[in-house]
Amino acid sequence: MLAYIVENGFHYLFIQYSLIFLVIYFLSGIKKERSYFLWSVLFISITPVLYTKINLFTTGLVWLVAVILTFVYVKKINFALVLTSVSILLYIFASYVSSLILSLVDSPLSSGVDTLVILGSMMYLFLVFILKKITMIVLKKVHITERLVWMTAFLSTITFISYFIIIIIERFGGESSTMGKANEFFIVGYGLLSMLVFLVLLYSLQKEYAAKEKQQEMIYLKEYTDQLEKKHTEMRRFKHDYQNILLSIEEYIKEQDLVKLEEYFYSKIKTASTTIEKNDFKLSQLGNLKVNELKSILANKLSTSQELGIDTEVEISERIEAIEADSIVLVRALGIILDNAIEAAEQIDNGMIRVAFFRKLNKLVIVVVNSCSKETPKLFELKKEGFSTKGENRGMGLSNLEQLVANTGNVMLDTKIDHGVFTQMLAVV
Known part of the structure; x- marks a missing residue:
């Protein structure tokens, strides 16, 4: 025709x-x-x-x-x-x-x-x-x-x-x-x-x-449950140690040996206090996040970050009951962001990761900040198709992340690199 x-x-x-x-x-x-x-x-x-x-x-x-x-x-x-x-x-x-x-x-x-x-x-x-x-x-x-x-x-x-x-x-x-x-x-x-x-x-x-994705969600939830069990075991151990500490202090007080009491305080109690400050309490605000699939991946990734010696902290000052976006997309996006953050922070001395959730002008904002090497490639290079710091065809680059977010109508991504600090912000509108 x-x-x-x-x-x-x-x-x-x-x-x-x-x-x-x-x-x-x-x-x-x-x-x-x-x-x-x-x-x-x-x-x-x-x-x-x-x-x-x-x-x-x-x-x-x-x-x-x-x-x-x-x-x-x-x-x-x-x-x-x-x-x-x-x-x-x-x-x-x-x-x-x-x-x-x-x-x-x-x-x-x-x-x-x-x-x-x-x-x-x-x-x-x-x-x-x-x-x-x-x-x-x-x-x-x-x-x-x-x-x-x-x-x-x-x-x-x-x-x-x-x-x-x-x-x-x-x-x-x-x-x-x-x-x-x-x-x-x-x-x-x-x-x-x-x-x-x-x-x-x-x-x-x-x-x-x-x-x-649901199967992956279940894996994250299982890992989260394992983390809770681990924390519960640590808490029981701490309770037992706490009782022993009190008994030790009581003995020094009975003997009125202030020199040994002072030595014991700085060598044992102060050290334990610093360890607690650096770890569990810095993740305590995860309890304000009531979206289980997001909480599970955050707990898993941030606990891994702490175990690697990275200074890790999360800030969620208000209760978040629900997020008006595809939870699968957010879980995948946060997974990519946190994996990349851990990889970057692990490669430098005194690496740090900060995560914050807050609401601003009817938007939920998720911010992930991590330290990175001064030799980190420029932002436009990181956004190239197929680029990964792990080598060719490995890892998940910003191009993959941007494509994932672009397919979701009400989620926006903003990325910045400034003086060895990498910042990524997800805004749910």
Whole structure:
């Protein structure tokens, strides 16, 4: 069907390819628009010449060039494959749906190429608008993994190849109206089926992701329970030691040996007091946090931090009963932040970590501050895709963290590095 449109004028070809490149730009959010449009227009302007040489294979070349051009700007081949394939598939789908609609309308205008191009283009832009809206909703509710993007890229690319083969057969296989009508029904039906398969895939992957996150949540809760049991055992031991300390003091008092009492106080009691000050009491305000999944990961990570000799303290001055955000996202975000904070503070002398929860102007603010090396890379380097201080393809960098938070509509992340102090702030609005 597209072949017949092209045969009636190359200006239709220009409209078709221009819309496709515009939609790729619209869906991708490419920033360097001038150079993108320059290369797009340059290529589109030579498509009429290409069409006279290689006929419908020009569409295949358009797909390849669009993938390469998109990859240059988005830096991800799977994302480029999805954007390009979906943009072209939507145009083909809209064109064939328009053809089916017009075939049911008994009017002289319905058989005109102009009508078909106008209706197909309008339907194409409508479908793109709907896709953009659905994508924005999905990004807020579904965690987009690399696995999902690759699966979508594979599905959309295979669908494009299938459509392209059908169009080639339709173009060079003769003018049979029966075959053309069958192709129209097949392409529209296959398109609807592909959408259904993708939605089912998205649903199943999201369920799998949610199950894994719940499992991780249970691990954190178990670790938190273990920490409570450990603290309870330490408290019983301290109670026993406290009784022994009182007995020792009583003996010195009975003997009125003030010299040994003073020596005993500074060597034993004062040391124990300092240890308590440095550890348990600095985490005591965790009791004000009533969101168990967050409390469990904080208790686990901060206790680990203390065991590594890092000066660790948490401040939660008011009770926090609930947090108006996806708890799974917050748990993952805090896990990444605290792991990175512990890693940075452990590598320097007298490392410290401070965590604070407070409300400000109807917002819940979570601040994590840690000391870091003066040689810590600049912030823009830390935010690069795939960057990690643990080496290539290891650890979780700021890019991962920002992507995680960006998929949540009401959580914002702010990061600063200043004179060996790394500060990260999560604000729930």
